[in-house]
Amino acid sequence: MKIFDSHAHYNNPQFDEDRDYLLGEYLQEQGVQYVMNAGADIESSKAGVLLSEKYPFMYASVGVHPHDVKSMTDESIQILRELSKSKKVMSIGEIGLDYHYDYSPRDVQKHWFLEQLALAKEVDLPVMIHSREADQDTFDILKSNNVENGVIHCYSGNKELAREYVKRNFCIGIGGTLTFKNARKTVEVVEDIPLHNIVIETDCPYLAPVPYRGKRNNSSYLTHVIEKIAEIKNITQEEVAQTTLENAKRLFRIN
């Protein structure tokens, strides 16, 4: 089985002790063929680009998460613009809105979300969207700015909204939360939308699937997410892995 992990944070300190082993040999031995490292601030965006330049199977997305946009300046946009010139940078993100924690004021979140969407348009890259308890505002902003190329990472909305995203050509990111006991809404989303629009993701080191829930996540655990999607859609695990891999390659324009 060949796997594309469309959203991971291997720059995270939780990987300090065995990062080289995981990225240098272990994950590929487990069938992980591609990894997209997601930036969450300027430092992690830079670190992701360095990882992608070191490991051929890794790619990078650069951007500032809504938690951290309160410290953004115009210079941050300039740094992201420069980083986006690397051959391995295939996406802008994770960017978006987070009304669960509200670590940055909402008007500030919206301002820098718009600025980073404009950057994505300028450099012609797809967007990786983080949205938590901000479903309607996120959708409205993407729609009114005619954004049609991207992924809603760790999708937590309902199936009706997922359908709207699918109509707009978005991919829906599905990860470990699908295997949790309270995943009814996400199970419905997976049932409802075409496999063609689903990409799989760990968000590692966070959100490990059952039976590893609460432990450090890594891309090889995606087999448990694949198994669950196959069960819900009544297709083979091989088809889930292969199609989601092709979807992610199409999304991020990887040949």
Ligand code: NI
């Ligand atoms: Ni993430």
